[in-house]
Amino acid sequence: MERFLLPDPLPVSGNLPEQWLRFKKQFTQFIDASDKADANAKTKTAILLRCIGDKGNDIYDNFTFEGVPTFDDVIAKFDEFCRPRVSVFASRHHFLTMKQNDRSIDDFITALKKQVRECAFGDLRDDMVLHALTLGLDQERTRRRLFETKNLDLEKAITLCRLAEDTEGEMRKLKLNEEVQAVYKTRQKKAKRRPRSQPTHTSSNKADKCGKCGTEHPPRQCPAFGSECYACKKKNHYAKCCRAPQAQSKAKRVYLVDGDSDSSILRIQVDKEGRRLMATINVSSESRSAPTALRCQLDTAATCNVLSVTDYRLLGSPPLRASTSNLTMYDGSQVPSKGRCSLTLREIDQREEILIFEVVKTRHATLLSLDTCLKLDLIAVSEHVSLVEDRTNDIDAAITEYADVFTGLGCLPSEYNIEIDTTVAPVQNRPRKVAYALKDEFLKKIEA
Helix, strand or coil, X not given: CCCCCCCCCCCCCCCHHHHHHHXXXXXXXXXXXXXXXXXXXXXXXXXXXXXXXXXXXXXXXXXXXXXXXXXXXXXXXXXXXXXXXXXXXXXXXXXXXCCCCCCCHHHHHHHHHHHHCCCCCHHHHXXXXXXXXXXXXXXXXXXXXXXXXXXXXXXXXHHHHHHHHHHHHHHHHHHHHHHHHHHHHHHHHHHCCCCCCCCCCCCCCCCCECCCCCCECCCCCCCCXXXXXXXXXXXXXXXXXXXXXXXXXXXXXXXXXXXXXXXXXXXXXXCCCCCCCEXXXXXXXXXXXXXXEEEEEECCCCXXXXXEHHHHHHCCCCCCXXXXXXXEECCCCEECEEEEEEEEEECCCCCEEEEEXXXXXXXXXXXXXXXXXXXXXXXXXXXXXXXXXXXXXXXXXXXXXCCCCCCCCCCCCXXXXXXCCCCCCCCCCCXXXXXXXXXXXXXXHHHC
């Protein structure tokens, strides 16, 4: 037994169910390797308690057995104690809403198979994994191909997904090689310049940058033709090429992200006098595992995360994946996306969140979208609505509310005894006029 290293003790903190499964696997390998698999229950239990550490011994001391426990009884008690206390419905909801999130197909399938163990699907386990795999894929083309395949099962779906992933990687390498060759040829042309003493002439067939759209294009094919400038509201040019004096001060950079799936909108507003909400988060990448502080701007009008090139380099330039989204301004000008990268955010409770960022060459701060801000509890949306009731003081409402005041002739509720002084000479005065509205009631009262 001394020839083999003992398994690591059961950790004191962390995810107990996963730690117990890992320890149980290491302990089983250790028993088999040390020829103790056929030992009696007392010996194997003693070895287990020697390897499991102080926390495991404290847990064992609280177990109760009927009679002399066997080794399988001890393992069953630990399995029952370390079993995750999670609702089956919650596990199924988490399983059915899992997304690939730029992970490889193999990693995504491993995560699905690990989560499906807690869902109690029984014989439908493979079918549910196939269902969750199809819904959680990043590539819409791969999902469409799975839908079109007849007699699809899990193994066939995994094969098709791996083939699509390998093909996408090869196409990305091919595109990268073409870009490198194009840059190399351009540099060769620049090296063949004429001496300064000789006058240089611009070739007539070389396309210059257009003053209307800012790009190079053949004659009479300007993409800005017919569009309206966002700055001066005039036709046939973009705001970035606008020559109006007030164009730069009025322009607000608003981007539209067009993708194969959901559309994402991000907004970058440059306002020196305005107030910006900033947050600092600790993220890590595939190139740099150590947490790096990243200062971000909270943009509630954005629906995608945007990472500036400067912050991308500070994070160690993690691997970029091809982006299926096109960033364009509302005035039609293009904003190229260099790619999409994944960053891991570790929260205070040791949970990890995978954030997807579009890498854009900009000098503005990194943006966090509305969905990300809500997920990380950086902002809160109050659903409390105060009801303000505007009441009109009209005559009908007053009469209805105080009906007792406006009922009858207005007599006093009690009687009053009038005493007459006999020493005073009586005087007859003319009766006062009765209001026209009370005339009918007055006559009825007299005649009664």
